[in-house]
Amino acid sequence: MRRHRLTRRQFLKTAAASTAVAGAGAATLLGAQTPASADHSHAAHRAAARPVVDHTQEGVGLQFFGRRQAATVQALAARIIPTDELGPGAREAGVIHYIDQALAGPYARDQITYLRGLAALDAYCREQFGADFVSLAPDQQDQVLADLEAGRATGFTVPSAQEFFTLVWRHTMEGFFCDPMYGGNQDFIGWKLVGFPGPVGFYTPEEMVADRVLDKPFTSMRDWTRPL
Amino acid sequence: MARQEVDVCIVGAGAAGGTVARELARAGLKVVILERGPAFDPREMRQMDEIRFGPRAGLVGNAQQPMVLRATEASRPVRVAGQASGTGGGTIHWAAMAWRFHEDDFRLLSKYGPRPGYLLADWPLSYADLEPWYDTAEYEIGVSGVWAPGGGNPFEAPRRRDYPLPPLADRRIGLVFREATRKLGYHPFPVPAAILSQPYRGRPACTYCGFCRLHACHTDAKHSTLVTFIPEALATGNCTLLTDCTVARINTDLTGRRATSVTYFDPAGAERELHASLFYIAANEHENPRLLLLSASDAHPNGLGNDYGWVGKARMAHTRPRVIALYDDQVMNAHIGPNHPFQAIDDFNADNFDHTGLGFIRGGIIFTNVKDAGGPLSFYDTLPPGLPRWGSAYKRYLAQYFLRYMSIDAWLEMLPHEQNSLDLDPQVRDRFGLPVARFTITFTDNCRALNEFAIERMKEIAAATGASSYFVLPQGPVPTAHTCGGTRMGFSPEDSVTNQWGQLWDTPNVFLGGSTLFPTMSGFNPTLTIYALAFRTADYIRREAQAGGSLTRYL
Numbered sequence: 137m138r139r140h141r142l143t144r145r146q147f148l149k150t151a152a153a154s155t156a157v158a159g160a161g162a163a164t165l166l167g168a169q170t171p172a173s174a175d176h177s178h179a180a181h182r183a184a185a186r187p188v189v190d191h192t193q194e195g196v197g198l199q200f201f202g203r204r205q206a207a208t209v210q211a212l213a214a215r216i217i218p219t220d221e222l223g224p225g226a227r228e229a230g231v232i233h234y235i236d237q238a239l240a241g242p243y244a245r246d247q248i249t250y251l252r253g254l255a256a257l258d259a260y261c262r263e264q265f266g267a268d269f270v271s272l273a274p275d276q277q278d279q280v281l282a283d284l285e286a287g288r289a290t291g292f293t294v295p296s297a298q299e300f301f302t303l304v305w306r307h308t309m310e311g312f313f314c315d316p317m318y319g320g321n322q323d324f325i326g327w328k329l330v331g332f333p334g335p336v337g338f339y340t341p342e343e344m345v346a347d348r349v350l351d352k353p354f355t356s357m358r359d360w361t362r363p364l
Numbered sequence: 365m366a367r368q369e370v371d372v373c374i375v376g377a378g379a380a381g382g383t384v385a386r387e388l389a390r391a392g393l394k395v396v397i398l399e400r401g402p403a404f405d406p407r408e409m410r411q412m413d414e415i416r417f418g419p420r421a422g423l424v425g426n427a428q429q430p431m432v433l434r435a436t437e438a439s440r441p442v443r444v445a446g447q448a449s450g451t452g453g454g455t456i457h458w459a460a461m462a463w464r465f466h467e468d469d470f471r472l473l474s475k476y477g478p479r480p481g482y483l484l485a486d487w488p489l490s491y492a493d494l495e496p497w498y499d500t501a502e503y504e505i506g507v508s509g510v511w512a513p514g515g516g517n518p519f520e521a522p523r524r525r526d527y528p529l530p531p532l533a534d535r536r537i538g539l540v541f542r543e544a545t546r547k548l549g550y551h552p553f554p555v556p557a558a559i560l561s562q563p564y565r566g567r568p569a570c571t572y573c574g575f576c577r578l579h580a581c582h583t584d585a586k587h588s589t590l591v592t593f594i595p596e597a598l599a600t601g602n603c604t605l606l607t608d609c610t611v612a613r614i615n616t617d618l619t620g621r622r623a624t625s626v627t628y629f630d631p632a633g634a635e636r637e638l639h640a641s642l643f644y645i646a647a648n649e650h651e652n653p654r655l656l657l658l659s660a661s662d663a664h665p666n667g668l669g670n671d672y673g674w675v676g677k678a679r680m681a682h683t684r685p686r687v688i689a690l691y692d693d694q695v696m697n698a699h700i701g702p703n704h705p706f707q708a709i710d711d712f713n714a715d716n717f718d719h720t721g722l723g724f725i726r727g728g729i730i731f732t733n734v735k736d737a738g739g740p741l742s743f744y745d746t747l748p749p750g751l752p753r754w755g756s757a758y759k760r761y762l763a764q765y766f767l768r769y770m771s772i773d774a775w776l777e778m779l780p781h782e783q784n785s786l787d788l789d790p791q792v793r794d795r796f797g798l799p800v801a802r803f804t805i806t807f808t809d810n811c812r813a814l815n816e817f818a819i820e821r822m823k824e825i826a827a828a829t830g831a832s833s834y835f836v837l838p839q840g841p842v843p844t845a846h847t848c849g850g851t852r853m854g855f856s857p858e859d860s861v862t863n864q865w866g867q868l869w870d871t872p873n874v875f876l877g878g879s880t881l882f883p884t885m886s887g888f889n890p891t892l893t894i895y896a897l898a899f900r901t902a903d904y905i906r907r908e909a910q911a912g913g914s915l916t917r918y919l
Binding site: 217 | 411413414415419420533535536539571572573574575582694697699700701739740741743744745753754755756762763766
């Protein structure tokens with residue numbers, strides 16, 4: 137009789153409420169990991185139902201690039217300003233976020249250059265070394281970068297290899313030295329490297345003639361901005 | 365003819381337009397300014413931000429009028445964004461050097477005689493005629509400097525009195541430059557600055573923030589007409605400012621001897637006409653000649669003021685060699701303070717030195733400076749030959765030298781020459797369908813020889829400062845800094861576009877302002893001379909517009 141035939145939803149609700157069934161059956165039906173403990177609360181089951189994903193690895197927070205593209209651009213930037221004995225470089229400074237946000241906004245006209253350039257870059261890397269740029273060893277990446285800069289890298293049309301290199305270089309340096317409010321130069325990594333404190337707003341006559349490195353607080357325009 | 369509602373239509377709210385607007389509005393004339401750019405609000409422009417105002421050209425890039433550049437007639441033309449526009453014009457982002465010319469800068473033809481290919485000419489006024497107006501401009505603007513009797517430039521033209529304000533505070537690179545040039549026997553002095561060293565007429569003094577050139581000043585200590593003459597003009601009640609209005613044409617009556625109106629495009633792009641009695645055209649160094657060419661009619665088939673073919677001719681720009689000096693063990697802090705050269709020498713300018721056997725005439729100013737806008741984004745591409753521009757060696761270079769470099773710069777005078785000119789491009793059109801300006805300019809032979817000489821002197825100075833190493837920055841073939849000429853002043857209609865007042869010979873109710881009036885350009889930045897000429901012309905218009913004056917027939 138119809139009354140006794142549960143819908144799937146009713147079955148699941150019933151099953152979840154049942155101590156005997158919830159442990160294995162519900163988990164199997166929902167395809168989720170089963171908590172080892174016997175916590176069968178509603179919250180526990182909601183948590184169990186959510187797939188386990190590390191969003192920081194998936195490129196969430198990007199405004200234009202896909203994850204792999206962002207990883208490639210970050211890898212390029214990390215050879216332009218490497219992390220080395222002088223300290224952090226383009227990676228730690230968050231240069232990728234500057235470039236990503238610029239392309240999603242004021243530099244949208246450069247989007248096509250990146251899409252075509254990154255595709256040509258990886259095609260060239262596979263031809264030379266059998267793997268995409270992100271997978272190459274640093275010295276292999278440096279070789280590819282040198283080929284780009286010299287115009288030796290084949291397979292580029294528009295942009296040319298040199299045009300692509302120059303654009304990525306300029307954007308990397310902008311992202312390394314921008315005010316942090318633009319997404320790069322995080323923790324003032326770029327400014328700390330060169331000793332530029334940013335918009336401190338004033339210097340005294342004594343500081344103007346000083347022949348020493350001045351001790352000024354690293355400052356962003358955010359420090360000047362009042363809430364709207 | 366019944367009196368027009370508008371006495372004076374001013375095209376361009378920059379240095380010259382802002383000055384004339386204030387002077388004539390204060391004199392009781394009804395003034396309307398048409399400015400193609402936006403109405404800037406200075407309170408919204410106080411951001412010290414190299415990204416926004418450097419690579420993203422927040423002020424300079426607000427250029428709504430493209431143009432075409434090429435080195436020679438045989439070169440490939442390149443389309444570029446045009447000049448900045450907006451209330452204040454170039455006076456917002458400039459470096460604010462405020463120079464008077466030398467006496468002889470006004471009389472190159474008399475001094476040197478004609479030279480084949482070059483278009484040398486005397487100005488139709490002398491330094492003595494302009495001196496009272498340089499004085500007015502310096503005191504109205506508030507220029508910081510010191511005259512020769514007080515330790516300033518021993519080569520300067522005679523002045524009736526000192527500057528209104530003392531020089532800006534010394535900075536390290538200035539002191540180093542001064543010591544080195546003195547050692548070489550030259551005569552360094554503080555460069556006069558349109559930047560307040562002390563509070564003046566309601567504006568505060570400079571705070572030496574280091575975000576100067578390419579930026580609007582965050583305290584208004586750097587002079588712009590946006591924060592001074594334009595609001596003062598508006599405060600009279602006699603001046604109306606219409607922004608986002610692009611003037612496309614000056615219209616005349618059938619005789620061509622009287623301008624009647626300008627045609628302009630309003631903010632919505634609709635074509636409109638403004639009638640006025642007098643016109644003052646100060647539309648910047650490219651748009652002035654362009655506007656005259658676009659104003660051709662049956663009466664003036666080659667363009668307004670162009671019956672003898674001088675519109676667009678005798679164009680000039682400064683060439684600018686630069687030497688970057690690096691110091692392994694001395695901190696220079698070049699990025700601090702205004703992006704304004706604090707110390708200069710005039711020893712190699714004009715005819716201040718012996719040219720025997722050198723193969724060129726004239727010269728230019730040599731001074732110390734920061735690179736471009738002064739922050740890391742102005743330095744990262746400033747590399748000695750052979751240094752890679754990426755990797756750990758590059759990173760180390762930036763870390764070591766950003767605080768330990770200075771630039772030694774020069775502005776070198778270019779003589780007007782037949783090969784350098786402006787006309788209307790045959791192909792490229794602006795968004796209103798009008799042909800854009802095409803500027804053909806490159807180094808003359810005199811420029812090349814002068815540059816070679818100047819670079820050697822600059823290297824010697826770099827060595828004398830104790831630099832560990834130095835290198836020369838390359839210059840492109842198309843110089844455009846401080847463009848002058850194209851509507852030159854002169855003594856007669858046959859060889860010039862305007863008289864000494866900037867008044868068109870054949871259409872006397874039209875005046876021009878700006879650097880396009882200059883028959884020759886000097887080694888100095890042009891802006892204080894633009895201001896002085898504007899004050900002088902405004903005074904002339906004011907006088908001649910009074911009862912019995914030559915302009916009353918138009919009012």
